[in-house]
Amino acid sequence: MRILLVEDDLLLAEALAEALGDQQYMVDVVGDGESAWSQVKMVEYDLIVLDVMLPKLDGISLCRRLRSFGYGQPILMLTARDTSMDKVGGLDAGADDYVVKPVDFFELSARLRALLRRGNSSGTPVLEWGGLSLDPSTYDVSYEGEMVQLTPKEYSILELLMRNGRRVLSRSAIVERIWSLADPPSEDTVKTHIKSLRQKLRAAGAPNDIVETVHGFGYRLKHLP
Known part of the structure; x- marks a missing residue:
């Protein structure tokens, strides 16, 4: 499974990429929304992990742009603010799920597995x-x-x-x-x-x-x- 991680916090991005790599995910990392947009047009990803607060193009705007162009793969958003409005904004933009920072990796991992199973729900997972x-x-x-x-x-x-x-x-x-x-x-x-x-x-x-x-x-x- 190939994941695009869009996160401008370099230390967090490196830690998440390493942890996901240990679980046999292939992870590409970019640090801003415009780079992520370019990356999605070049590479086929199974899932995107997308921070809300990003330079050049914020996560909610990027998510909305992806969905408007028919992008159908799961998108999980990372938000630093645990408020209903932030969550609603991300979900309304087309995100499938969200995780609040600071990131609990075990929760993130479980949510990723759930989204990937949902994305492959057309048949038996085996x-x-x-x-x-x-x-x-x-x-x-x-x-x-x-x-x-x-x-x-x-x-x-x-x-x-x-x-x-x-x-x-x-x-x-x-x-x-x-x-x-x-x-x-x-x-x-x-x-x-x-x-x-x-x-x-x-x-x-x-x-x-x-x-x-x-x-x-x-x-x-x-x-x-």
Whole structure:
């Protein structure tokens, strides 16, 4: 899952980005509303965490602009003022939820999970592809009941592939969705992670080519009979 954190308090932004990264979220950080607007037009995010008080373009105005252009992903607002009017203003602008500063990370994390579940409420939260199963709420991966232990990056790549099924994802697309823009790896790094992912799935009994290489294009999951 990729999150855009819009926060001009550098220390808070760094602390939140690190804590969210520990929970296997990919986090990009910007410090003002206009930069966030530009970022959303370039990158597909699963959720935005948006401070209310921002330079150049405040959070409520940015939220209203995003919704007016049809942006449908969840938006959680951070506000330093715990008053009904502030909350109403954010919700009326199109925010899905809010958290009051100082931020309680456990509360923030729970609210993020709830919003992401709501955003994926069109079906069961457990992703399945043949005998392969991935539970985004617990990070458990198994093949026909056999648990598979993956690194955070391997897990994120597999989740991305399972959410896209037979759609081919290029290495550059995987880098864009899985790694932070501040520290992108070479595309060969994706190849290394894919190789390790295949080995671990094969050890659990999955077919050798459950993750297919489409030469010259990228990767996708093997067609189910």
